[in-house]
Amino acid sequence: MNTFSYNKTLAKSDLDPILANLRDHLIAKNVAAEIATKLCDSVANKLIGQNVNTWMGLKSFVKNALEESILRILSPNRNLNILREVQMKNDSGNPYVIVFCGVNGVGKSTNLAKIANWLLLNDKSVLVIACDTFRAGAIEQLRTHIHALKNIHENSNSGSSSKIDLYEKGYGKDATGIAMEGIRYASNSSYDVCLVDTAGRMQGNEPLMKQLAKLIKVNEPDLTLFVGEALVGNEAVDQLVNFNRALLDNGCRSASNDSVSAINGIVLTKFDTIDDQVGAAISMTYITGQPIVFVGVGQTYRDLKRLNARAVVRALMK
Ligand SMILES: Nc1nc2c(ncn2[C@@H]2O[C@H](COP(=O)(O)OP(=O)(O)O)[C@@H](O)[C@H]2O)c(=O)[nH]1
Ligand SMILES: [Mg+2]
Structure with missing residues (x-):
């Protein structure tokens, strides 16, 4: 040539x-x-x-x-500025609600805690709502995070609005109802943001997917975040297509746009473990057309980043 x-x-x-x-x-x-x-x-x-x-x-x-x-x-077709959206929602007298969903063990609860940390750093008060009423230890895991975050923020802060608490009703109960009560409690107590943790579920498990769809349809979160591991290859497509389809088929619509996606943001976790195998970032955004809102890069609260699209392309083409 x-x-x-x-x-x-x-x-x-x-x-x-x-x-x-x-x-x-x-x-x-x-x-x-x-x-x-x-x-x-x-x-x-x-x-x-x-x-x-x-x-x-x-x-x-x-x-x-x-x-x-x-x-x-x-590069997202929609510029998601969470802090601005939170402010707008709060101005209308309501908490901003984020639901975290995804399969088991991908890092939903851990990255929920990292996002809580980021919100607290930005002077937002946070109510974490424990809707993984299924996996043993799920609530204790959240309680431990909240305890640690309280120690970091409530002592060090200059009397601003940063507070964080847990809303939980134990195990085995209906997650939709707990989310609803939690959001109402947050609204009455003037929390800025609700972070709703949900149980992991396989994308092919129809009864569990229906339960998630119900939680989202009834509670109408401002942001439905799909949490997915950067480690996945072909599986990424299957997970996202099935989560999205189950949500859409059961009447969920995304709050911020009426597009074909019920999921309106992605958290890409364990990005620190994949070296230059960055393909999942492309698969996930391609399938949903939705932005990767955060990237998880480790196990501490500060291991949360924005996606650097150019760096991903560089690693991909190398
Ligand atoms: N290396 C790394 N590990 C992570 C990250 N996010 C979560 N984890 C780990 O993944 C495991 C499962 O996380 P967890 O939040 O319990 O997953 P969940 O079942 O989706 O709620 C835990 O050991 C986390 O510490 C990340 O960004 N990087
Ligand atoms: Mg969890």
């Missing part, structure tokens, strides 16, 4: 071998196979018939086009 200059109208046959390589590369970086294929197909569709005059060689040209389209996927 001529690496100095290239001037021709691109045909499918020019692109196929290059995109096949790039597709394999994306899959090796943990992008779900289905998504890698779709991404490469869309780049092909965009480039076929284009008249290319480039100094960089066709391979780099195609790679750049793919990078651009991935960067676009990772």
Whole structure:
């Protein structure tokens, strides 16, 4: 291939071998196979018939086009400013409600605690509502976090509004009702934000998915966060498609937009454990069209970051 200059109208046959390589590369970086294929197909569709005059060689040209389209996927179509949304909700006399959902062990409760820490740092008062009434120890785990967060914030603070408490009604009860009572309590006691922890569930478990849908439909959270591990590959698609479908099929609509997604944000956890295997970030945003609101990068309260889309693309294409 001529690496100095290239001037021709691109045909499918020019692109196929290059995109096949790039597709394999994306899959090796943990992008779900289905998504890698779709991404490469869309780049092909965009480039076929284009008249290319480039100094960089066709391979780099195609790679750049793919990078651009991935960067676009990772850049949210909706700019979610949680603190501003909290303020607006509070101005109308109500707490801002976030529900955390996802499969077992992905880091829902831990990252809920990190987000609580971030809210407290921003002078928001937080009521954590314990709606994982299923897994033994779930409530104690939250209590431990809240105790630690109280120690960090309530002592050090300059008398501002930062307070955090737990609302719990024990195990085995109906999560929807507990969430409702908790939100009402938060409203009466002027908490700024409710963080609703839910039980983990497999995306194929229909009765449990229905229960989650009921909790969301009845309580109408401002933000429904799907918590997913950065470790997942093809499984990411299955989880998200099924969570979203179960929620939509059971009448949930996202609060902030009426799009095809009932989930309106993603928390990508265990990002510290994957080295440059960053593919899950692409799969999850591609499937939902929703932003990755936070990235979990460890087990302490401060291990919470914003997604750096350019850094993800860099790691992905390396
Ligand atoms: N390395 C790492 N571990 C995490 C992260 N988030 C959660 N974990 C760990 O994952 C495990 C499961 O977390 P937990 O919050 O109980 O998951 P849940 O079942 O979804 O509520 C715990 O050992 C957490 O410390 C993260 O961002 N990085
Ligand atoms: Mg949990």
